[in-house]
Amino acid sequence: MAATLCGTLLAKSGWLPLTQCGRVRHMSKSVTRHKRPMHIIKQKLMAVTEYIPPKRLAAGAYPSQNKKVEVESGLVLLLKKEVKTVFQDCKMIAVVQNNASNSEDMLTLRHRLHKHSLTVKFFPNQVMRSFLKDSEFCNMAPLFIGSTVLIVSTQGKVKEMLSTLRGSPQMVLLGACVDGTLLSAQGVQHYSKLPSVSVVQGELVSGLTLLSSRTASLLRHHPARLSALLQQYVGQQGAPAAEPRPQESEGVAAQS
Amino acid sequence: MAASSKSSVVLKAVKQVMVQMCPFESNVRSTREFLFMVGSEKARATNMNCEVSTVVKHDESEPVVDITFTDGERLVMKGAKLTGQEMLQAFQSRCLAKDTQAQAKK
Numbered sequence: 001m002a003a004t005l006c007g008t009l010l011a012k013s014g015w016l017p018l019t020q021c022g023r024v025r026h027m028s029k030s031v032t033r034h035k036r037p038m039h040i041i042k043q044k045l046m047a048v049t050e051y052i053p054p055k056r057l058a059a060g061a062y063p064s065q066n067k068k069v070e071v072e073s074g075l076v077l078l079l080k081k082e083v084k085t086v087f088q089d090c091k092m093i094a095v096v097q098n099n100a101s102n103s104e105d106m107l108t109l110r111h112r113l114h115k116h117s118l119t120v121k122f123f124p125n126q127v128m129r130s131f132l133k134d135s136e137f138c139n140m141a142p143l144f145i146g147s148t149v150l151i152v153s154t155q156g157k158v159k160e161m162l163s164t165l166r167g168s169p170q171m172v173l174l175g176a177c178v179d180g181t182l183l184s185a186q187g188v189q190h191y192s193k194l195p196s197v198s199v200v201q202g203e204l205v206s207g208l209t210l211l212s213s214r215t216a217s218l219l220r221h222h223p224a225r226l227s228a229l230l231q232q233y234v235g236q237q238g239a240p241a242a243e244p245r246p247q248e249s250e251g252v253a254a255q256s
Numbered sequence: 257m258a259a260s261s262k263s264s265v266v267l268k269a270v271k272q273v274m275v276q277m278c279p280f281e282s283n284v285r286s287t288r289e290f291l292f293m294v295g296s297e298k299a300r301a302t303n304m305n306c307e308v309s310t311v312v313k314h315d316e317s318e319p320v321v322d323i324t325f326t327d328g329e330r331l332v333m334k335g336a337k338l339t340g341q342e343m344l345q346a347f348q349s350r351c352l353a354k355d356t357q358a359q360a361k362k
Contacts, residue, residue: 041309097279097288099308142280146288170295173308174279184280184314 072130079127086121086179087137091156094176094188095143101170109168113151116160121150139182143174159192265299265344267306268326268352271326275295276311277319277335287319290333294347325354 030036037044052232059127072080073209087093098217101109125144149171151161156178165171176188277284293299295308321343323331329348330359333343355358 046295097291099292100297102297139280142282142284144287146292170300172291172312174312185312186314 008181076127076130079123080131083123083127084130084135086150086152087135090154091114092151092153092158092161092176092178094151094161095140095174096149096151096165097172097174098147098149099170099172100147101168105168105170108255109164109171112164112167114163116153116164117155118151118153118157118158118161118164121152125149137177137182139179140175148174158188265293265296265302265348266351267294267299267303269325269327269351269358270303270306270323272322272324273306273308274311274322274324275309276313276317276322278313278315278317280314280317281319283336284319286338286340286343287335288323290321290335290343290347293340293344318349323350325350327354329354 030096054248098106113120125146125148128148130140130171132138132144153161158176158178165173173185173188175185176183178188178191195203273294275287277287277291278284279288291308291310295310300306300308308336319335321333321335323333325331331347333346335343
């Protein structure tokens with residue numbers, strides 16, 4: 001009652017009591033050696049406004065809007081042109097893994113291959129993969145991992161290549177592209193065992209003419225047999241007519 | 257190739273290394289890296305009697321490395337889910353174990 005009376009009296013006089021006067025301060029010191037326990041409201045506020053770091057997104061979930069165009073260097077472009085020329089000109093392109101053969105072995109191998117007009121080419125895998133992904137030979141891309149070497153030929157001498165590679169055990173044939181067809185290592189070996197084109201053409205022609213030649217022989221068979229039989233008959237008829245003549249002559253000789 | 261080992265590959269206790277792989281598959285990178293490390297000139301120079309053979313297939317089979325040691329023990333590693341470094345570490349740990357055994361016997 002006293003407080004309300006005081007409040008009304010003071011309000012009329014224009015002096016408002018400070019609200020801080022009514023407050024009871026616990027722990028009067030603000031800077032303490034121990035951690036000051038937070039007021040419950042402050043605790044709630046801190047809990048609500050706690051920092052939550054952003055979660056890492058899965059790769060590719062939000063692709064970047066500005067696509068970074070990788071500009072290839074001049075050397076890479078030059079090498080790509082060379083690779084394109086190789087693929088256009090060469091009938092056979094073999095991919096071989098090179099298990100760190102030394103320079104002498106490589107020189108010997110190149111010399112042996114050169115005798116059969118086979119060339120060894122070295123290109124970086126990055127250049128090969130960037131060329132292959134845009135071309136029709138994209139299925140060859142998995143072969144180009146690690147240290148690889150290309151053996152190319154304009155004439156497709158697969159047999160000679162295989163015989164030369166047998167002498168170098170550290171060179172492993174992975175696959176080849178022969179006449180626009182991608183072959184595995186076993187496919188290359190089967191290809192090497194195939195006969196030459198001229199032999200195959202000759203076999204094809206003989207197979208096709210076999211039927212027509214059989215027809216011709218069948219048609220001629222009956223008249224040929226008839227003529228043979230007639231000749232034999234004539235021969236037989238001629239022989240008995242000739243036999244009595246020596247008997248007559250013997251009879252004449254006996255009478256005389 | 258990304259794989260590089262600080263310690264060299266020593267094939268003294270190895271009789272034969274046979275690597276089977278299908279190069280058109282996507283899981284042969286580690287096997288090819290292992291083959292590169294084991295088939296290198298330095299590694300082969302440590303033991304001239306060791307055969308390193310490679311069988312290239314095209315049947316979608318898993319890449320397998322079959323190592324036969326001189327005492328008859330075999331180490332078979334399926335490289336589809338392994339890295340080249342892991343394969344090399346496993347191989348080198350076996351070689352080291354055999355080396356210590358041989359030294360202990362002496």
